[in-house]
Amino acid sequence: MSEYLMLPLAALPFPNIDPVIVQIGPLAVHWYGVGYIVGILFAWWYAKRLVTNAKLWPDGTVPMKPEDLDDFIVWAAIGVVLGGRTGYVLFYDLPRYIAQPFDILAVWQGGMSFHGGLLGVVLAMTLFSWSRGIRTWSLFDVVAAGVPVGLGLVRVANFINSELWGRPTDVPWAVEFPNGGPFARHPSQLYEALLEGLVLFLVLRFLTHSRLKLKTPRFVGGAFIAGYGLSRIFVEFFREPDQQLGYLLGTSWLTMGMVLSLPMLLAGIWAMATAKPVTQPQPV
Template structure:
């Protein structure tokens, strides 16, 4: 009887075509639109932060709208290249070593957030130094807006029926088309809520109410720490990558291993920023 009730409680997977629309032979996927939406929202929000001198040290913004316009291309390249290279190195190296062409076959696997994070970080450092912008303030600006991209990206993961969660009988479990006949945690939506909406709200509070941009490095640290903690939590509900499985103890995943240093780095950045401001 319990199995019947659990089956009735399972949410059906929404029948959403991964292709949002097509113009002739060109198909536009929701995943691509998610990248565009995340970058666009982040760019608009960052321009508003940069325009408000009262939020920054000495009441003077170190960035201009022109800086942020130019940075769009830099960060897009950093995210895409870093995300793909990170996926290959962290999750698919064995397969790529057997077939090097697989590295450019983005339909075999996908993007790694941690790789995209490193790529975007490198882009920020190079851009800041090129334009005479304090690196930590550059980090803070971008960190404050990254949750937009995380939110839209995780929604796109859900629409694509990928990166689903572990088998579960919770009332909101979903049977994904690619996840076998089992009901699973919609872990993509958990991530959208935690890494996207909640983290965005926390960072906005720090920036707008605490004026945390006046402490260079603090907002970046809060983002890095907040993402790491959110990801570690969701990993307990997310199915580990099939080619890796659990690394140890029957629960430790690669996502957790890569997120632990982020938590430590985030805490260090926040402490450093507060000590420097004291």
């Protein structure tokens, strides 16, 4: 590790943006929380745009109404928060929360899992679509199409918070994080913001508007989970593993993020490979 000790001399300086946007007394607004809120609102707005564009759907028959999405946003928010927190507790730091169970409620201390949040939203979508008689995969498609924007914003917030940084490196764009030790590190949060956020959003936009894949239920949703899984596995090679877990199975490269993302990649490939276009109008 000695070769890394001199790296901070050539590293890019950390911007030191205050993680708190504004604070009034004990109430504080953080970039991290704003990322979640803006991401959820954008996905809701974008999904409504998709369901009001009849040209994107088979025979112009839209499988849900914009008002359905107005109601679903509450379900989605609950699924994200409960699923994300539960996933973090179970996947990343279970011994700590067994010893200190009340810390599970301390969400302001951080600790959210994308994979848990995804499971929470999938459960919410399934229950909501059944209650409304909506085709579940079509709901998944329209929701997934806008989610990458929120993912990108939250990863930028991770960078601002100086958390989830990357492994030591000597690349020219390495960053010296204030709590990252005496090493210059990959800004892996920004890699994720680029791949899981901007790139994935543009890919899904191409599929919905150029390839008209909303006419093939579960293709867009499959592309989302496969794209996220692939992006996350790739970035995990540059990201420092969680301290309480480290590398898995005695390796120097396998991380929990990879383990959780591989099933997503496989499931997404399956969803795209088996998706079939709707040939006749479906009941709303």
